[in-house]
Amino acid sequence: MQDSHAHPQLGFWRKYVFSTDHKVIGLQYLITAMSMAIVGGILSLLMRLQLAWPAELWPSLERLMPVAFEGGPMKPEFYISLVTMHGTIMVFFLFTAVLTGGFRNFLIPLQIGARDMAFPFLNALSYWVFLLSCIVIFSALFVTGGAPYGGWTAYAPLSALTAIGSNQDVGMTLWLAAIALFTASGLMGGLNYITTILTMRTKGLSMMRLPLTQWSLLITAILGLLAFPVLLAAAILLVFDRTGGTSFFVPAGVIMNYQELSYSGGHPLLWQHLFWFFGHPEVYIVILPAMGMASDILSAFCRKPIFSYRMMVYSMVAIAALSFVVWGHHMFVSGMSPFLGSVFTLTTLLIAVPSAIKTFNWLGTVWGARIRFTSAGLFAIGFVSLFVSGGLSGIFLGTSAADIELQDTYFVVAHFHLVMAIAPLFAAFGGLYYWFPKMFGRFMNETLGKIHFWLSFIGVYAVFFPMHVLGIGGQMRRIYDPTSYNFLVEQQPVNVFITIAAFVLGATQLIFLANFFVSIFAGKRATENNPWKATTLEWQTPCPTGHGNFGPELPTVHRWAFDYSVPGAPDDFVPQTAPAVVAAKH
Amino acid sequence: MADGKGPGRMTLNGLVFGVLMAVLIIVSLWLFIGRPYWFPDLASVHGADIDSVFMAVLVVTGVAFVVVQGLLGFFAARYGAQGGERAAYWHDNPKAEAFLLIVTAVILTVLVFMGQRVWASIYFTDAPADALEVRVTAEQFQWSFHYPGPDGVFGRTDNKLITATNNIGLDREGDPAAKDDIFSLNVMHLPANRPVKVRLRSKDVIHSFFLPHHRVKQDAVPGMAIQIWFTPNRPGQYELACAELCGLGHYRMKATLVVDPSQEEYNKWLQETAAQQ
Numbered sequence: 001m002q003d004s005h006a007h008p009q010l011g012f013w014r015k016y017v018f019s020t021d022h023k024v025i026g027l028q029y030l031i032t033a034m035s036m037a038i039v040g041g042i043l044s045l046l047m048r049l050q051l052a053w054p055a056e057l058w059p060s061l062e063r064l065m066p067v068a069f070e071g072g073p074m075k076p077e078f079y080i081s082l083v084t085m086h087g088t089i090m091v092f093f094l095f096t097a098v099l100t101g102g103f104r105n106f107l108i109p110l111q112i113g114a115r116d117m118a119f120p121f122l123n124a125l126s127y128w129v130f131l132l133s134c135i136v137i138f139s140a141l142f143v144t145g146g147a148p149y150g151g152w153t154a155y156a157p158l159s160a161l162t163a164i165g166s167n168q169d170v171g172m173t174l175w176l177a178a179i180a181l182f183t184a185s186g187l188m189g190g191l192n193y194i195t196t197i198l199t200m201r202t203k204g205l206s207m208m209r210l211p212l213t214q215w216s217l218l219i220t221a222i223l224g225l226l227a228f229p230v231l232l233a234a235a236i237l238l239v240f241d242r243t244g245g246t247s248f249f250v251p252a253g254v255i256m257n258y259q260e261l262s263y264s265g266g267h268p269l270l271w272q273h274l275f276w277f278f279g280h281p282e283v284y285i286v287i288l289p290a291m292g293m294a295s296d297i298l299s300a301f302c303r304k305p306i307f308s309y310r311m312m313v314y315s316m317v318a319i320a321a322l323s324f325v326v327w328g329h330h331m332f333v334s335g336m337s338p339f340l341g342s343v344f345t346l347t348t349l350l351i352a353v354p355s356a357i358k359t360f361n362w363l364g365t366v367w368g369a370r371i372r373f374t375s376a377g378l379f380a381i382g383f384v385s386l387f388v389s390g391g392l393s394g395i396f397l398g399t400s401a402a403d404i405e406l407q408d409t410y411f412v413v414a415h416f417h418l419v420m421a422i423a424p425l426f427a428a429f430g431g432l433y434y435w436f437p438k439m440f441g442r443f444m445n446e447t448l449g450k451i452h453f454w455l456s457f458i459g460v461y462a463v464f465f466p467m468h469v470l471g472i473g474g475q476m477r478r479i480y481d482p483t484s485y486n487f488l489v490e491q492q493p494v495n496v497f498i499t500i501a502a503f504v505l506g507a508t509q510l511i512f513l514a515n516f517f518v519s520i521f522a523g524k525r526a527t528e529n530n531p532w533k534a535t536t537l538e539w540q541t542p543c544p545t546g547h548g549n550f551g552p553e554l555p556t557v558h559r560w561a562f563d564y565s566v567p568g569a570p571d572d573f574v575p576q577t578a579p580a581v582v583a584a585k586h
Numbered sequence: 587m588a589d590g591k592g593p594g595r596m597t598l599n600g601l602v603f604g605v606l607m608a609v610l611i612i613v614s615l616w617l618f619i620g621r622p623y624w625f626p627d628l629a630s631v632h633g634a635d636i637d638s639v640f641m642a643v644l645v646v647t648g649v650a651f652v653v654v655q656g657l658l659g660f661f662a663a664r665y666g667a668q669g670g671e672r673a674a675y676w677h678d679n680p681k682a683e684a685f686l687l688i689v690t691a692v693i694l695t696v697l698v699f700m701g702q703r704v705w706a707s708i709y710f711t712d713a714p715a716d717a718l719e720v721r722v723t724a725e726q727f728q729w730s731f732h733y734p735g736p737d738g739v740f741g742r743t744d745n746k747l748i749t750a751t752n753n754i755g756l757d758r759e760g761d762p763a764a765k766d767d768i769f770s771l772n773v774m775h776l777p778a779n780r781p782v783k784v785r786l787r788s789k790d791v792i793h794s795f796f797l798p799h800h801r802v803k804q805d806a807v808p809g810m811a812i813q814i815w816f817t818p819n820r821p822g823q824y825e826l827a828c829a830e831l832c833g834l835g836h837y838r839m840k841a842t843l844v845v846d847p848s849q850e851e852y853n854k855w856l857q858e859t860a861a862q863q
Contacts, residue, residue, distance in 0.1 A: 075834075076834045076835065076836075076837060077834035080831060080833075080834065080836065083831075149831075149833070149834065150831070151831045155791075155792055155830070155831070157790070157791050157792070158791040158792065158831070158832060158833060161790075161791070164790075164791070164833060165833060167834075250808075251808050251809025251810075253745055253808070253809065254789070254790055254808050254809075255725070255748060255789045255790060256790055258748050258749060258750065260745050260746070266809070268792055268807050268809065268810075269807065269810075302665075302673060303667065303671075303672065303673045304673035304674065304675070304677075305675065305676075305677035306677065307677055307678075307679075308677065308678055308679070308683055309678075310678075311683055333794070333803050333804050333805055334792075334805045334807070335804070335805050335807045335810050335812045338705065338709035341705060341709070342702055342705060342706075345698055345701060345705070346698055349694040349695075349698050350694075352690070352694055353687065353690050353691050353694065356650075356686070356690045357686065357687060357690070359654060360683070360686050361683075363654065363657055363661070364679075366662065366665065367657075367665070368665060368674035368676070369594070369665045369673045370594055370595075370665060370667035370671040370672060370673040371594075371597075371600060371662060371665055371666050371667055372667055373597060373599035373600060378599065378603070381658070381662055384658060385607065385610075385655060385658055388650075388651065388654050388655060388658075389651070389655075392647040392650060392651050393647070395643055395646070395647050395694075395697070396640065396643050396644075396647070399639060399643055399697060400701060400702075400705045401635070401636055401639045401702070401704040401705045401708070402636065402639045402640045402643055404636055404708070404802070404803050405625070405633075405636055405637075405640070405798070405801045405803065406640075408794060408803070408829040408830060409829070450599070454602070457606065458606065461610060465613070465617075466617075468617075469617055469622075469623045470623075472624060472625055473623050473624065473625065473626065474625070474796075474798035476827060476828075476829045477829075477831070478831040478836060479836070479837045480836070480837035481838075484837060484838060484840070485825055485827060485840065486825060487626045487798055487799070487825055490623070491623045494623065562677065564673065564675075565672040565673040565674070565675050566675055567675050572670060572671075572672045572673075
């Protein structure tokens, strides 16, 4: 991969489909994940429909989905399979894929001054296995018996007993197959990313000169390598329980239809420990790249260096390390020893410290800035606000005593959507608007981008903020009909409000999709390499960047990634490649 | 202004963002101080402690929320730019960072200890000796309540004896202690102001014993017998919900908890229920 000029001209299939170019693979990940997001989004709107008007008949939907809406109303098993598939698709096939497949592939070689990944073939293989996993999970929606309904957490024994319902038979098997494939794909990518960042940085690019995006991607890859195998192992054990007659997660004495099943010696909490040992780092696998990208974009559009780069790096490392010792906060009322509950409360509130530091540093970055309110810049600022809103509610849930009343309610739903779905979504939108010219050689439309931002920003708050209130009122998660409980009837207007807001928010995303796909072919052309006047290496390459990324010479780095508004410098930014003449000391 | 000192420009985008942050703060204050919707009315002794922990966290996070969102909105409104203006060039302040780090750590440590005091009072202290005991069995999609009867001894249960009518497999024939046991489906009675030990089991998948008014939530896990205790202190009728996804009937897996105003009325219910069995 060191010989850019020796790259032969490739035909259409090798160039755009079976490509080993990291940029093409990155875009393949992005577009596949965007398709999955459309599916996951539609599922969530169906859920909202049911939550707002649980007794309603939907004859038009019945024509579309005769089994799910048999007789008019949505069936309860269909509702919980919506919950399950929405969660699974969004967590794995959208967020993990977009951030750790899409942006990571696209950005790593470009920002570290390399021509490609260390192992381009492995990289391509990782994408194709990912695509296969997408097809498998998508097909689970259409099998006879229905999609699985055990939740994205797939708690055993509900997920382990095939006899429990038709949804938990073929559908659940496909779910497990998809997760296993996804995990394998993630591992192939992860190895590649770590090797590439550690060994292929261009001359002068020391670790402490890396953009924060690169730090976040490196740390995330390490998290993935440590966490994904645990999920893979758990999934395989669950397959054994379902088909091989083992009892890893099913105890003795389970009774179905008045008969005792022939399991013995398993423990349901083992699944939860394994799942959350993966699941909590997974939260940071999603949020850390979002933090990194938002930091770089924020700095670029504030025209101001990121505040306290070192603390930003150290806090990401601290968050990553601590993320492996907080998983029990998902299990405070699970029957786990209450002594462990105390330990996990402590570690959980500990992890809030580096998160708070990052927030202070973003504020420090915006303070005294000269903000250019582009779509990308707005989404980065929006990210900060949403991360704060979602992060603070985590303190309630991390405090075990308060968690007793909030666990498994909409308070949790509000918390994790804001902090690990909506905030990363905003960072990803920011990233798309920002790097779009580098990807396609054109800009996305700024006016539509801003409309998209304002409506989305208001929309996500309108949808997810009131969910805290529903949770305080006691509304349980994964409930098909909240109005069947007297104590929840009074707050039903909140559910109606959220659903209306959700449909507006969903419609807003059509603006984005139209803008994205039309701009690929008809957007304003990017005529210069560095339209945003940013410092990092990818902006030294043409828009769109060609095969091999850089010219005959790889760039040499002379400074950190945040020299914006350096006093005395001719421009308000100094690229990382500029020699050290005008540099402020760093 | 080129040196980044002094106020930046007010830009339309920045102002709109600032106004939105102000709206967000006002709406949150209304939701969390005005409280158009709030917790279900409290009906247990320890629930007051849980609510007080919630309030302590609410105060701390509320202040942080208002300050951070407020500053973000203010900075966005104040530090806009139209073109090539330059920002301030500063990017480190070790003293300020150390200060914020220590303040955050201290506040969170205080919260940990406040929360753990309550956690310990709920989980690390045994129920008083006069506590009542009820055995609760969860299954798809109903709740069974088992009372020991006048002899105060729970009769033997056996999975092999489970039938459509004998939900918990109570051995009424073989075990004399089981003869006077009382069984109730989806209706639980408790006397007010008397601590109760709930021993939770599940027959099939994981369920969760959730009494929103009593601030009680505990998963029922097959293969485990989990005991919790609490003291209901307000007579009335309450809903018991399942809070852990347990299958297609999860949403309708509910029961009624009746807290009787006196021990006498509670005993009366026990006798009436026993008479029907």
